[in-house]
Amino acid sequence: MNEDEQRSFGPLGKVLVIIPTYNEAENVVPIVKRVRAAVPEAHVLIADDNSPDGTGKLADELAAADEQVHVMHRRGKEGLGAAYLAGFQWGIDHDYGVLVEMDADGSHQPEELPRLLTALKSADLVLGSRWIPGGRVVNWPKSREFLSRGGSTYSRLMLDVPVHDVTGGYRAFRRETLEGLGMGDVASAGYCFQVDLAWRAVKAGFHVVEVPITFVERVRGDSKMSRGIVAEALWRVTAWGVGSRAARFTGRRPLP
Ligand SMILES: Nc1nc2c(ncn2[C@@H]2O[C@H](COP(=O)(O)OP(=O)(O)OP(=O)(O)O)[C@@H](O)[C@H]2O)c(=O)[nH]1
Numbered sequence: 001m002n003e004d005e006q007r008s009f010g011p012l013g014k015v016l017v018i019i020p021t022y023n024e025a026e027n028v029v030p031i032v033k034r035v036r037a038a039v040p041e042a043h044v045l046i047a048d049d050n051s052p053d054g055t056g057k058l059a060d061e062l063a064a065a066d067e068q069v070h071v072m073h074r075r076g077k078e079g080l081g082a083a084y085l086a087g088f089q090w091g092i093d094h095d096y097g098v099l100v101e102m103d104a105d106g107s108h109q110p111e112e113l114p115r116l117l118t119a120l121k122s123a124d125l126v127l128g129s130r131w132i133p134g135g136r137v138v139n140w141p142k143s144r145e146f147l148s149r150g151g152s153t154y155s156r157l158m159l160d161v162p163v164h165d166v167t168g169g170y171r172a173f174r175r176e177t178l179e180g181l182g183m184g185d186v187a188s189a190g191y192c193f194q195v196d197l198a199w200r201a202v203k204a205g206f207h208v209v210e211v212p213i214t215f216v217e218r219v220r221g222d223s224k225m226s227r228g229i230v231a232e233a234l235w236r237v238t239a240w241g242v243g244s245r246a247a248r249f250t251g252r253r254p255l256p
């Protein structure tokens with residue numbers, strides 16, 4: 001009997017799919033409809049950063065027509081990490097048992113969510129993974145794949161995280177996992193927000209499972225990816241890796 005079979009996991013509880021949006025007017029309606037069709041019992045929370053293109057208004061219309069759709073209007077663009085932290089807190093306050101991260105642009109296919117939720121029955125955190133057998137990306141230039149694979153490999157080696165896709169953003173958390181991560185001091189904004197949470201989960205001893213996904217590059221709307229987001233990930237992961245190695249060497253606790 002392996003470790004997973006020995007440990008018993010509680011029931012999952014209500015599911016909340018959190019979709020952060022910034023200028024996703026072309027995507028917000030189709031993605032919410034796809035989530036509602038793929039997992040009809042799940043609720044959706046759109047966390048919009050006051051998008052100038054009217055995404056927030058479209059989200060309000062969706063919420064008015066469907067009591068399982070909710071909207072969080074935030075002051076302005078503060079990054080994906082901040083939107084997720086606020087969304088997680090809202091979900092915890094409203095008694096959801098599972099909190100899912102999903103992009104608005106269709107890269108994370110709602111039709112694959114049932115597989116993530118099934119895996120979460122015997123895990124604390126499930127990561128949708130592009131870089132394990134069965135996982136793939138559709139319509140990415142080789143340069144983007146190189147950057148993403150390289151970023152995951154660098155993070156895995158720097159932080160000793162046994163995860164193949166550590167920057168991915170299609171994830172399902174049990175609420176107890178989020179509550180155990182000490183999210184009060186998460187400062188990361190972009191991709192490194194995802195690295196930060198995965199690293200915290202591994203360090204806290206949670207059972208983290210990767211499930212293969214097919215990631216589809218956005219078809220509509222503009223990317224919010226920037227050099228700044230990549231640079232933030234690089235310097236933070238490097239600083240965390242150096243800090244935790246130094247702490248191991250000197251016997252001091254690493255800074256969070
Ligand atoms: N609320 C909020 N959402 C954001 C912010 N930045 C990005 N997002 C959302 O986060 C998700 C991921 O952003 P993307 O622009 O698709 O980033 P990406 O997937 O790395 O880039 P592409 O591959 O080009 O799509 C999308 O749903 C965005 O609308 C932000 O500052 N605030």
Ligand SMILES: [Mg+2]
Nearest residue numbers: 103105107218
């Ligand atoms: Mg995207």
